Amino acid sequence: MEKAVIYRIYFVGLLILIFAGAIVFKLTNIQWVHGEHYRKLAKQNTIKTFVVPANKGSIYSSDGSLLAVSVPIYIVRFDAVSPSDKVFNENLNALSDSLASFFGKKRSFYEFKLKSARSNKNRFLLIGKDLSYTQYARLKSFPILKLGIYKGGRMDSIKEVRKHPIGEIAQRTIGYIGLDKNGNKNGVGLEGVFGMYLNGKDGRILKQKIAKGQYKPIKDDNEVEPIDGYDVISTIDVYIQDIAHHALLQSLQKNKAEHGCVIVMETKTGHIKAISNLGRTEKDTIYKERLNYAIREKGEPGSTFKLVDMIALLDDNKVDTSKVYDRNGGLITYFGKDVVDSHRDGPQRISLAKGFEISSNTVLVKAVYENYKNNPKQFVDRINNMGLNKPLGLCLKGEGIPFVPQPNTPKWNGISLPWMAFGYGVEVTPMQTLTLYNAIANNGEMIKPQFVSEIRDKNKTIKKFEKEIINPKICSKETVKKLKALLENVVKKGTAKSIYSKDFSIAGKTGTAQGNYGINGGADKHYISSFVGFFPVKEPKYTCIVVVHKPSTVKGNYYGADVAGPVFKRIAQKIFSDSPTTNEIKDVNKKVNKQDNKFNEYFSKAQNDKNVIPNVKGMPGMDAVALLENMGLKVKLKGNIIGKVKSQSITSGNPLVKNTTIELAIN
Numbered sequence: 015m016e017k018a019v020i021y022r023i024y025f026v027g028l029l030i031l032i033f034a035g036a037i038v039f040k041l042t043n044i045q046w047v048h049g050e051h052y053r054k055l056a057k058q059n060t061i062k063t064f065v066v067p068a069n070k071g072s073i074y075s076s077d078g079s080l081l082a083v084s085v086p087i088y089i090v091r092f093d094a095v096s097p098s099d100k101v102f103n104e105n106l107n108a109l110s111d112s113l114a115s116f117f118g119k120k121r122s123f124y125e126f127k128l129k130s131a132r133s134n135k136n137r138f139l140l141i142g143k144d145l146s147y148t149q150y151a152r153l154k155s156f157p158i159l160k161l162g163i164y165k166g167g168r169m170d171s172i173k174e175v176r177k178h179p180i181g182e183i184a185q186r187t188i189g190y191i192g193l194d195k196n197g198n199k200n201g202v203g204l205e206g207v208f209g210m211y212l213n214g215k216d217g218r219i220l221k222q223k224i225a226k227g228q229y230k231p232i233k234d235d236n237e238v239e240p241i242d243g244y245d246v247i248s249t250i251d252v253y254i255q256d257i258a259h260h261a262l263l264q265s266l267q268k269n270k271a272e273h274g275c276v277i278v279m280e281t282k283t284g285h286i287k288a289i290s291n292l293g294r295t296e297k298d299t300i301y302k303e304r305l306n307y308a309i310r311e312k313g314e315p316g317s318t319f320k321l322v323d324m325i326a327l328l329d330d331n332k333v334d335t336s337k338v339y340d341r342n343g344g345l346i347t348y349f350g351k352d353v354v355d356s357h358r359d360g361p362q363r364i365s366l367a368k369g370f371e372i373s374s375n376t377v378l379v380k381a382v383y384e385n386y387k388n389n390p391k392q393f394v395d396r397i398n399n400m401g402l403n404k405p406l407g408l409c410l411k412g413e414g415i416p417f418v419p420q421p422n423t424p425k426w427n428g429i430s431l432p433w434m435a436f437g438y439g440v441e442v443t444p445m446q447t448l449t450l451y452n453a454i455a456n457n458g459e460m461i462k463p464q465f466v467s468e469i470r471d472k473n474k475t476i477k478k479f480e481k482e483i484i485n486p487k488i489c490s491k492e493t494v495k496k497l498k499a500l501l502e503n504v505v506k507k508g509t510a511k512s513i514y515s516k517d518f519s520i521a522g523k524t525g526t527a528q529g530n531y532g533i534n535g536g537a538d539k540h541y542i543s544s545f546v547g548f549f550p551v552k553e554p555k556y557t558c559i560v561v562v563h564k565p566s567t568v569k570g571n572y573y574g575a576d577v578a579g580p581v582f583k584r585i586a587q588k589i590f591s592d593s594p595t596t597n598e599i600k601d602v603n604k605k606v607n608k609q610d611n612k613f614n615e616y617f618s619k620a621q622n623d624k625n626v627i628p629n630v631k632g633m634p635g636m637d638a639v640a641l642l643e644n645m646g647l648k649v650k651l652k653g654n655i656i657g658k659v660k661s662q663s664i665t666s667g668n669p670l671v672k673n674t675t676i677e678l679a680i681n
Contacts, residue, residue: 061222063237068214070174071243073188073204076285076467079252079656080636081188082205084174088150090159092139094131096167097158102132105157112156113141116149118672138169146644163231176205179636180656183259184250185303187289187410187465203306204246204465207409211469211476214243245470249285252656254278254589258288258558261584265562266292266301269577272564273301275308276581277448277463281554283481284452284461288585307561312414312441316527317373317574318546319437321450321497323382324370326396328496329489332385335367335496339377346376349428353379353436356526356573370500371508373524375436382435390431391421397434400488401460402442406449409465417441437527444561447546451522452557453485454501455548458494460485502551510545510575513583518590521554522547522582524574529564540564543577549586556589558582627676629666630659635680646672653680 073082094102110124131139142153150170154160159168178188189203201209217240220232258276266274273293280287293304305311327333344358353375360372369377386393397403403418418440419430433439445463453460462482469477489497501521505514509524525544546559560578571577628645630638635655642649647670663677 061220061232063218064221066217066219066238066240067172067174068216068240069242070176070214071212071245073212073246073248075248075250075252075255076287077251077253079634080179081184081248081250081252083177083179085177085640086147087143087173087175088145088147089143089171089173090141090145090150090153091169091171092128092131092141092159093137093163093167093169094128094139095135095137096164097161098165101158101161101165108157109159116153116156116672117142137167146646148644149646169231179640180252180255182303184255184289186291186306187250187286188248203410204248206411208246208466208469211244212246215241217241244476245472246466247468247470248466249280249283249287249464250289251287254585255288255290256654256656257585257588259290259292261581261588262290262292262560262562263301264584265560265577265581266294267299269562269565269571271562271566271577273304273307274560274562274578275311275444276560276585277308277445277558278585279448279452279463279557281452281455281548281557284464285467286463286465287556306410306412307444307563309408309410309443309445310412310414312416312443313529313542314438314440314527315442315447316437316525316542316544317375318447318451318523318525318544319440319442320370320373320378320435321454321501321523322397322400322402323378323435324497324500325400325489325493326393327366327381327385328493330385330392330396333366333381335365335370335500337366337381338363339366339369339380341369341374341376344374344376346379348379348383348432351429351433353432367500367503371503373504373509379432379435383432386431390426393431393434394418394421397440399485400450400453401484402440402446402450406446406462406484408445408463413445414441414443416443416446437525444544444559447544448557448559449484450488451546451548451559453488454494454497455521455554455557458487458489458491459483460488498551501547505547509573510579512575513545513579515583515587518549518586519551520547520549520583520586521551524579526573541567541572543572543574545574545578545582547582549590556586558585625670627662627664627666627668627670630662630678631666633659635659635678638678642676642678645670648673648675650675650677651680652677655680657681 069086070084072080072084075081106125106128110121110128113124114121127139130136141159142149145153154168154170158166160166162168176190178185187203189201189205191201191205191209201207205212218238220237222232258278262274262276265271271294275292276288276290277286278288279285289308291303291305291307292301293307294301328335341355341362341364343362344355346353355375356373364374364377366377366381369381382393397418402416405413405415419425419434430439449460449463460483462484464479464482466479468475468479498521501523502519504510504523505520510522513520522545525546527542527544529540529542540563542561542563543565544559544561548554548557560581562577565572565577628641630641633641635651635653635657638659639649639651639655657680659678660681661679664674
């Protein structure tokens with residue numbers, strides 16, 4: 015009996031020994047044979063690399079104003095387990111006091127919240143979100159939190175929000191980053207095209223998984239530091255942009271039009287100083303930047319294309335401006351199709367110059383058809399040589415592809431030549447038309463439109479965009495001289511005489527195209543009113559085009575001179591009479607210095623005592639609003655944000671109380 019018990023004990027002992035050996039074998043196998051695999055797996059499951067977004071560069075106007083800027087928004091959380099008992103207990107009251115003062119709540123609220131987090135081992139307690147940099151800098155200086163990740167348990171995260179200080183003005187050109195149908199990022203405007211410069215290079219940071227699926231940084235420093243993006247200096251002038259936007263908006267509302275666009279180009283450089291694209295929303299009186307009509311919407315230009323007729327006729331020495339034509343009662347017929355003048359009364363025998371001034375379709379069509387009917391290729395080659403048969407190659411996406419019918423192709427027929435002579439059967443964009451007129455203003459030199467002047471890294475120029483010449487000479491100097499005189503007479507005594515002013519000189523051409531009249535066909539009859547020209551006439555500084563689609567025809571005021579002309583005049587008048595002297599500065603370096611000075615002024619004020627009201631008098635309205643809102647104040651404006659602050663409702667030096675409303679008067 016005793017031996018049986020002993021055998022059983024030995025047997026059990028042997029089993030235990032074997033089991034222990036198996037455990038030791040398994041542990042050894044896990045540790046030494048498969049250890050690297052399991053360690054790697056554990057690390058993958060608990061430690062991850064997170065992206066640290068780079069600070070995105072800003073987009074500036076040519077005068078140094080911000081057009082697009084990334085505003086950092088901070089989030090601060092608290093790992094209540096990390097601080098030692100001594101650190102937590104000795105600083106609990108001080109931290110509660112600081113948070114209560116910062117967020118405007120009671121001390122007892124935060125004392126209870128922090129103690130509860132400590133007892134519940136909450137490692138991801140939210141302290142504050144959507145914080146400005148000023149608020150974040152103050153918060154991380156509080157007791158316990160100032161000790162960092164390990165000793166203080168403070169965990170920071172940041173995200174960027176893109177802001178447009180001038181609102182929706184020029185939004186389609188300044189651009190934004192959206193999502194396409196597949197959920198991929200899709201850039202629009204300058205934001206999309208120059209993303210390679212603006213975006214910078216993201217950094218990396220390692221974080222370890224903690225309770226509730228949350229992660230905390232392993233150390234204070236990033237594994238790889240992010241590299242900030244560069245700034246894009248656009249050619250847009252905020253002052254001119256504001257003028258163009260509101261002048262177009264006023265015309266669209268007055269004429270109950272569907273949509274329209276305005277472009278203002280600097281004649282010598284090709285710099286686009288303003289571009290506005292407004293389309294009607296579901297509410298009839300509300301217009302917003304919806305599509306970039308100026309560069310993508312191609313269509314039959316109508317009478318503004320008659321400038322091409324005059325360039326060809328004069329430069330090919332076909333006729334002189336004094337050649338007399340018979341209007342035939344304002345009606346002629348080609349291949350069974352009528353060409354009609356918009357106003358058929360008045361003198362019937364008039365010169366070519368007079369025909370251009372009053373925009374006579376019959377006179378211009380006669381002149382072109384009689385001189386090119388036997389060799390239409392000569393006329394079309396003129397158009398091709400001016401580059402009107404191909405895109406301009408703009409930096410922005412979505413440029414419309416022009417259409418010019420070519421002889422000896424399926425799309426050429428008997429009426430192609432006469433129809434082209436008064437702007438039908440061809441398709442161009444407003445930007446392409448503007449580029450042609452700018453070439454005449456620029457003494458024959460055709461320049462590619464530009465939206466960006468340079469890429470900068472703080473004070474260092476990374477890339478400069480020089481003037482690009484499309485065609486150094488689209489016609490002779492003699493032809494340019496005659497055309498300038500003709501375009502000036504259109505305003506003085508022709509179809510645009512209603513916008514003439516003795517105070518400043520304008521040269522240009524009206525256009526009233528009938529939609530679905532030419533190559534489009536169809537029953538949707540509507541009008542497209544336009545005016546394109548330059549000012550001042552002797553030494554043109556700006557070239558401008560205005561195009562308005564589908565103005566109301568109820569009162570009969572749908573002609574280019576009635577709808578688009580007043581917009582042009584308003585822009586020219588405001589630039590002539592109200593432009594600040596800074597707009598006259600041509601030296602690029604001086605403009606950059608102004609930009610730098612504005613930034614330094616803003617930065618200096620932002621670094622002052624965060625507990626007192628700063629002095630923002632004299633600051634640009636956009637900078638003052640950004641500064642005060644980042645300090646936790648609510649800003650109310652009187653006047654246009656583009657101006658400068660002339661007074662503030664709370665005197666500088668007074669104590670700053672968060673969420674207080676401060677009123678700024680802008681001149």
